[in-house]
Amino acid sequence: MSRQFLFDGQPVPFEDGQTILQAAHAAGHYIPHLCWHPDFPPHGSCKLCIVKVGGRHVSSCALPAKEGMEVESNTPEINGERRALLQMLFVEGNHFCPSCEKSGNCQLQALAYDLEMLTPRFNHFFPDRPVDASHRDMLLDFNRCIFCELCVRASRDVDGKNVFALTGRGIHKHLAVNAESGRLADTDFAADDLAANICPVGVILHKRVGFAVTIGKRKYDAKPIHTVALEEGE
Amino acid sequence: MGRLDASQLAAQACTRNGGDATRLLQVLIDVQEKAGWLSAELISAVAAELGVPRVRVEGVAGFYSFLYTEPVGNYRVLFSDNITDRMLGAPELMDALCGKLWVERGKLSEDGLVSVDTTSCTGMCDQGPALLVNGRPLTRVDHRRVNQIAELIRRKEPLYAWPSELFRVDDNIRRRDALLGPDQRPGEALRAALTRGREDWLAQMRLSNLRGRGGAGFTTAVKWQACRDAAGADKVVVCNADEGEPGTFKDRVLLSSFADQVFEGMTLAAWAVGAQRGFLYLRGEYRYLLDHLQHVLARRRSAGLLGNAILGETGFDFDIDIHLGAGAYVCGEETALLESLEGKRGTPRIRPPFPVTHGYLGRPTVVNNVETLAKTTLIALHGGEAFAATGTAQSTGTKLLSISGDCAYPGIYEYPFGVSIEHVLEDCGASDVQAVQVGGASGMTLASYEFHRRIAFEDVPTAGAFMIFDSSRDMFEVARNFVHFFAHESCGFCTPCRVGTSLLDNYMNKLASGYGAKMDLADIEWINRLLRQSSHCGLGSSAPNAVVDALVKFRPAFERHLRNLDFEPAFDLNAALAGARTAAGRDDPGAFLDREQETTR
Ligand SMILES: Cc1cc2nc3c(=O)[nH]c(=O)nc-3n(C[C@H](O)[C@H](O)[C@H](O)COP(=O)(O)O)c2cc1C
Ligand code: SF4
Ligand code: SF4
Ligand code: FES
Numbered sequence: 001m002s003r004q005f006l007f008d009g010q011p012v013p014f015e016d017g018q019t020i021l022q023a024a025h026a027a028g029h030y031i032p033h034l035c036w037h038p039d040f041p042p043h044g045s046c047k048l049c050i051v052k053v054g055g056r057h058v059s060s061c062a063l064p065a066k067e068g069m070e071v072e073s074n075t076p077e078i079n080g081e082r083r084a085l086l087q088m089l090f091v092e093g094n095h096f097c098p099s100c101e102k103s104g105n106c107q108l109q110a111l112a113y114d115l116e117m118l119t120p121r122f123n124h125f126f127p128d129r130p131v132d133a134s135h136r137d138m139l140l141d142f143n144r145c146i147f148c149e150l151c152v153r154a155s156r157d158v159d160g161k162n163v164f165a166l167t168g169r170g171i172h173k174h175l176a177v178n179a180e181s182g183r184l185a186d187t188d189f190a191a192d193d194l195a196a197n198i199c200p201v202g203v204i205l206h207k208r209v210g211f212a213v214t215i216g217k218r219k220y221d222a223k224p225i226h227t228v229a230l231e232e233g234e
Numbered sequence: 235m236g237r238l239d240a241s242q243l244a245a246q247a248c249t250r251n252g253g254d255a256t257r258l259l260q261v262l263i264d265v266q267e268k269a270g271w272l273s274a275e276l277i278s279a280v281a282a283e284l285g286v287p288r289v290r291v292e293g294v295a296g297f298y299s300f301l302y303t304e305p306v307g308n309y310r311v312l313f314s315d316n317i318t319d320r321m322l323g324a325p326e327l328m329d330a331l332c333g334k335l336w337v338e339r340g341k342l343s344e345d346g347l348v349s350v351d352t353t354s355c356t357g358m359c360d361q362g363p364a365l366l367v368n369g370r371p372l373t374r375v376d377h378r379r380v381n382q383i384a385e386l387i388r389r390k391e392p393l394y395a396w397p398s399e400l401f402r403v404d405d406n407i408r409r410r411d412a413l414l415g416p417d418q419r420p421g422e423a424l425r426a427a428l429t430r431g432r433e434d435w436l437a438q439m440r441l442s443n444l445r446g447r448g449g450a451g452f453t454t455a456v457k458w459q460a461c462r463d464a465a466g467a468d469k470v471v472v473c474n475a476d477e478g479e480p481g482t483f484k485d486r487v488l489l490s491s492f493a494d495q496v497f498e499g500m501t502l503a504a505w506a507v508g509a510q511r512g513f514l515y516l517r518g519e520y521r522y523l524l525d526h527l528q529h530v531l532a533r534r535r536s537a538g539l540l541g542n543a544i545l546g547e548t549g550f551d552f553d554i555d556i557h558l559g560a561g562a563y564v565c566g567e568e569t570a571l572l573e574s575l576e577g578k579r580g581t582p583r584i585r586p587p588f589p590v591t592h593g594y595l596g597r598p599t600v601v602n603n604v605e606t607l608a609k610t611t612l613i614a615l616h617g618g619e620a621f622a623a624t625g626t627a628q629s630t631g632t633k634l635l636s637i638s639g640d641c642a643y644p645g646i647y648e649y650p651f652g653v654s655i656e657h658v659l660e661d662c663g664a665s666d667v668q669a670v671q672v673g674g675a676s677g678m679t680l681a682s683y684e685f686h687r688r689i690a691f692e693d694v695p696t697a698g699a700f701m702i703f704d705s706s707r708d709m710f711e712v713a714r715n716f717v718h719f720f721a722h723e724s725c726g727f728c729t730p731c732r733v734g735t736s737l738l739d740n741y742m743n744k745l746a747s748g749y750g751a752k753m754d755l756a757d758i759e760w761i762n763r764l765l766r767q768s769s770h771c772g773l774g775s776s777a778p779n780a781v782v783d784a785l786v787k788f789r790p791a792f793e794r795h796l797r798n799l800d801f802e803p804a805f806d807l808n809a810a811l812a813g814a815r816t817a818a819g820r821d822d823p824g825a826f827l828d829r830e831q832e833t834t835r
Contacts (some may be wrong), residue, residue, distance in 0.1 A: 044584045047729050047768045057767040062584045084764055088733035122737055122757070147726070162287035166579070166726075167296030169562070171736040173726035176296070178289035180278045 005069035020060035030226040035148035036061040083115045091122045094143035102202030104218025110225035134185035139205045155195035163189045244279035255284045258577030271302040297579040299561030300518045309348040312366040316355035316480045317715040318638045324363040334384035355480035356519045359638035360645045405487045406645025411632045414648045420494045423611035441618025443630045448603030449697040460590040462507040464598035469509035472601045476517045476566035479674035481699030484634035485604040493530040499607030504552040512554035563723035568601040581727045582771035625651035629690040639702035655685040666704045674699035675716035676776035679783035709788035713780045714742040720777035731774030734765045745795040
């Protein structure tokens with residue numbers, strides 16, 4: 001027997017163990033997300049996926065769906081909060097979209113367009129985060145990291161390498177690589193690792209392929225992220 | 235240190251910890267106690283020794299405030315930065331010490347001898363201002379003590395040769411009730427519970443309606459029952475002795491003078507749920523209690539109160555390990571605590587599942603506060619009904635309050651739940667009181683028109699902090715201190731708290747420097763809302779409490795800091811020129827923009 005809950009007033013069926021986000025996506029309702037990835041267990045850090053259930057905010061990527069839940073997601077209130085979370089991510093790092101190789105393929109940028117984030121609102125932190133260009137094939141531009149830990153999880157759980165981990169705490173948290181020198185070149189990272197191809201923003205980049213596809217013809221240029229994500233099952 | 239020495243140190247520390255990677259944090263604390271700080275070589279050596287990726291060790295080392303990945307001095311002085319220490323003059327005393335030692339705050343002295351900085355509340359609020367020197371608490375700092383400390387450091391006197399009076403920590407128990415009053419013989423409560431039998435023991439716990447004293451107020455019997463019913467044989471009992479909430483120090487007193495009751499409570503919990511392993515997670519600031527606590531544990535083992543077949547009961551096997559924290563308030567949050575116990579960064583987990591089913595290493599785990607566990611001995615001795623006879627219907631028994639701030643007799647007060655704020659204020663000799671902060675930085679700010687309210691879960695809940703502010707205090711500064719605390723202590727896992735607490739900190743500093751505008755108050759309120767609603771754990775969601783309360787109840791204190799302008803550019807030219815001033819070595823008035831001129835322009 002199929003069970004269901006209400007998503008923005010519409011019935012959505014779910015199976016045991018499915019989270020709100022999984023069930024909603026399966027039924028064709030997009031919920032914004034950055035740290036969630038279909039191939040990994042929920043992480044719960046970005047909070048873009050917040051929805052309201054019974055008046056309380058919850059992370060839809062992590063909370064199992066329950067019979068009869070009433071979930072609010074695509075509302076001015078929640079989208080306003082999501083926009084503010086995006087603004088926080090933007091001011092925390094250094095995001096110069098026009099010169100970024102990931103522009104048009106970046107989930108952060110695409111979500112900002114989708115949720116109509118027009119200004120950063122808050123003061124920029126302008127952190128000092130030097131890039132690491134030591135590796136033969138790969139480049140790390142830490143300025144854009146949103147700490148989703150997808151690279152950490154992919155390297156540890158799929159590549160079996162543990163190239164990345166987070167260190168520091170609070171606003172000083174940052175990505176570190178598995179080498180005493182702190183240089184990516186001194187790790188066993190390779191361009192065909194899953195971790196090299198999973199970053200939702202422009203931190204982990206392949207060298208020598210810069211701007212192979214021109215800006216304007218990229219993933220989120222033609223269609224908004226809420227359409228692309230559902231079409232591609234992301 | 236050479237690489238060889240590093241390997242040796244790491245190997246020894248790992249051996250002492252059984253080569254167990256879940257003890258990574260304990261290994262790092264151990265290594266650092268020998269080496270002073272965690273160099274890159276040491277981190278590599280520990281990783282190799284434990285067989286874990288180096289980057290994981292680096293991740294853990296970078297998380298805890300008391301682990302140092304940069305060289306530190308022989309003497310590390312950390313002034314407690316809680317508002318109560320500040321009110322007792324901590325900032326001036328710190329400046330004085332820096333002056334005498336010729337060091338800049340937060341920087342290592344040129345000769346590598348000493349560094350002076352601040353740290354979050356050290357739990358000595360009733361005998362502050364306090365500081366930690368190489369991790370040891372030093373209380374009642376005044377100018378005489380600052381001179382003395384400076385002299386001891388300049389003479390390079392080793393810490394063990396410092397006058398022990400400097401390190402005296404008092405209990406300051408001012409009011410005793412059911413827990414602090416009568417003497418208990420070790421084992422007495424345990425024997426009573428064993429005589430009752432497990433089922434009746436749980437029934438007594440239910441009757442008592444005891445609720446957690448760590449803040450959330452969850453019913454203890456329900457938690458124990460859920461853990462007991464959970465699948466899995468290796469159950470675990472954890473005592474949360476992280477006591478990081480600013481203004482709280484009652485667990486310190488329980489651990490100092492009532493350790494038997496605390497361990498007995500843990501053993502009672504183990505008996506109820508069927509656990510064999512126990513941990514006490516002791517905040518790094520209370521490291522000085524470790525030897526004492528180990529001694530009590532050893533005594534209990536030889537008395538048959540821990541170990542195999544406790545009190546001759548076959549199958550009742552339970553023992554307790556003490557784990558140290560290393561300066562991270564968030565590790566008081568129970569799932570962050572479990573991560574830390576497993577040797578990881580103290581990041582709160584996704585819940586559900588809850589610790590009672592998936593706790594330490596995925597096993598069913600009970601996590602209880604120190605005071606909660608100590609209270610269970612009273613229930614074992616006198617029964618649940620007797621326990622429930624004091625306090626209020628929803629908040630049974632007594633509560634320990636840690637009282638500090640503007641009053642004549644700061645210290646520990648044990649009251650039945652339901653006592654009014656007024657009553658407490660009178661007992662501790664407070665007058666001309668403007669506000670009371672109940673429950674610490676994450677608690678509630680009460681204004682004088684609310685002093686008839688009562689300490690109870692259904693009215694004013696508290697983990698125990700009670701900080702008093704008389705009419706001379708600036709409530710804006712109080713809120714600013716708490717915001718700074720949360721920004722410093724945010725674990726950084728989730729977006730709203732990692733960025734939001736730092737944004738709030740910046741707004742409060744902007745207001746404090748006289749550059750705030752009405753618009754900033756709107757931003758502050760908006761960030762507060764995001765923190766409350768979308769944070770991953772209680773740290774983020776309670777971070778704005780003090781600001782929200784101050785904005786509602788002490789708005790003039792905020793508005794005094796505003797310029798009478800509707801709009802103020804975010805750019806602060808004076809602040810932006812700070813780097814240029816340092817470079818030019820200038821600090822004269824001419825190097826600053828004239829504020830008056832600027833306003834009239
Ligand atoms: C940020 C944060 C810090 C906490 N710190 C402590 C603490 O220092 N001691 C404590 O007992 N509980 C603390 N708690 C509450 C614990 O998560 C947990 O609820 C408590 O240990 C359960 O024990 P109890 O039911 O006996 O109160 C904290 C919670 C949060 C969110
Ligand atoms: S580098 Fe990319 S994938 Fe890794 S944590 Fe940062 S944003 Fe996420
Ligand atoms: S609310 Fe703060 S402390 Fe809690 S998980 Fe988020 S960042 Fe960490
Ligand atoms: S997608 Fe749910 S928290 Fe990031």
